[in-house]
Amino acid sequence: MGRKLVVTVSGVMLASSLLSFAGVANATASGGESAAPPPYECAANRLCIYMDNDGKGKAFNMQLGARNLADVGLNDQTSSVYNLSSKIFCLYEHAGGGGRILGISPNFKGNIGPRYNFNDITSSVGTANAEKKCDRAVP
DSSP, X not given: OOOOEEEEETTEEEEESOBBOOOOOOEEOTTSOEEOOOTTOOOTTOEEEEEEGGGEEEEEEESSSEEEGGGGTOTTOOOXXXXXXXXXXXXXXXXXXXXXXXXXXXXXXXXXXXXXXXTTOOOEEEEOOTTSOOOSOOO
């Protein structure tokens, strides 16, 4: 998977590796079985979050802005991420940008717990501001 770098910027832990949000549908294999999509399937210039470890399970993708994950059925259910963008994305423990913050650096791809202690607690996500800091402005 490659090396990972964790940097603290203004009290925000940044995990560097690749991530992005992308909707992933299961394909049906011959014989009627559902084939699993490839891990970390994600479109360019997006942040993808996944319900399960290793880029598997239900997924959501976004480019800019902010989102409460309850709106897409992933509240407190995110286990891995892939940032295929040049932006820093911010994962928040609570809806509306509250609680603890985990900054996701460009090119981060990986699980967010237990190493980053953020497994299944993310409730909102947004992009960092112009100063590359995570603020609390999540509608």
